[in-house]
Amino acid sequence: MTELPILCLAGPTASGKSATTHTLAQHWPIEIIVMDSATIYRGMDIGTAKPSAQEQAAIPHHLLDIRDPAERYSAAQFAADAQALIQDIRTRGHLPLLCGGTMLYYKALREGLNELPGADQSIRDQLDEHARQEGWPAVHARLALVDPDTAARLAPNDSQRIQRALEIYLSSGRPMSAWLQEQRPAQNDGLRYITLSLEPSDRLQLHGRIAQRYRSMLEQGLLDEVRRLYARGDLHAGLPSVRCVGYRQIWDYLDGAISLENAIDQAIAATRQLAKRQLTWLRSEPGRHHVDCLASDAPQQIVDIVQRYWPRP
The missing domain is CATH 3.40.50.300 (P-loop containing nucleotide triphosphate hydrolases)
Incomplete structure (x- = not known):
């Protein structure tokens, strides 16, 4: 078995x-x-x-x-x-x-x-407010300015992933694409x-x-x-x-x-x-x-x- x-x-x-x-x-x-x-x-x-x-x-x-x-x-x-x-x-x-x-x-x-940065509810609330006022495509355009690699693979209305990518950048000062290039911890199951x-x-x-x-x-x-x-x-x-x-x-x-x-x-x-x-x-x-x-x-x-x-x- x-x-x-x-x-x-x-x-x-x-x-x-x-x-x-x-x-x-x-x-x-x-x-x-x-x-x-x-x-x-x-x-x-x-x-x-x-x-x-x-x-x-x-x-x-x-x-x-x-x-x-x-x-x-x-x-x-x-x-x-x-x-x-x-x-x-x-x-x-x-x-x-x-x-x-x-x-x-x-x-x-x-x-x-x-190992990505943890969630930050205050940043998420700010991004949600931005989206309510201007729409998720506008938030996507904001992401493209700081993390073009991640923005290129996300649809302009992919709200959850756009928010997460911007949250990572705003909380750490590093784009999500840079974090993802690092070595993942090995699985030894x-x-x-x-x-x-x-x-x-x-x-x-x-x-x-x-x-x-x-x-x-x-x-x-x-x-x-x-x-x-x-x-x-x-x-x-x-x-x-x-x-x-x-x-x-x-x-x-x-x-x-x-x-x-x-x-x-x-x-x-x-x-x-x-x-x-x-x-x-x-x-x-x-x-x-x-x-x-x-x-x-x-x-x-x-x-x-x-x-x-x-x-x-």
Whole structure:
């Protein structure tokens, strides 16, 4: 058991990861370590496509509902939690399966992270105010003046990453790109990782899936879910939970900044951009096994690949 590699099932949003894990569970005693920066939050179920209670009863899922939306959770915390879970799952004679689309979490687990400056709420508040007055593209332009390398790889509306990059510069006096050039701490967990990637052969078909899924979420009550978060009074647009794709656009609608129709259109567009970033990251993964997520037999193809590394019991 200890010699078997750790498998990671990754893919962009709406690529069919949940259906594939269900198929894998029919062949192996798996436990899923969820690799997702949105499903960690309690009370955020519909918009994150969180596994249902029935699905969680059928297959053990870890790292769901571990934070209140007012709290934060870092990639470094994920790496520590995942390493501990891998060992616990193996002691039960089960197979740990990383599954999700937050590729920074995966990178942190395998490679470690640079020691970046910590969060500074006062700086974040200042940047949020700047964005409220002038928009995130203006904040992005400010970043380009002090850290052009980082700004070049970020979209002008990628608020969370733009804010973090400027926060690092303003708190340390050094651009984020300079920090990232330093050597990461080595990971010595002794584990071998295999990446299984669900990728679309037709990007437009994936876009159609994304739009259909988001509108289905609205039918399931996403608007009321965000309203409950909004009504708490202790959450704000600067929090990672509120910035989750599909939530921050509805939040803007509740703030009166945009119409509901515009919020829906922007949420779908932002989800498509997220999928694009996820695919870019995945395609840079050396040695990944990729399967067309649009193929009707995609789950079975993944099973056939897994069989090479995890012989069936």
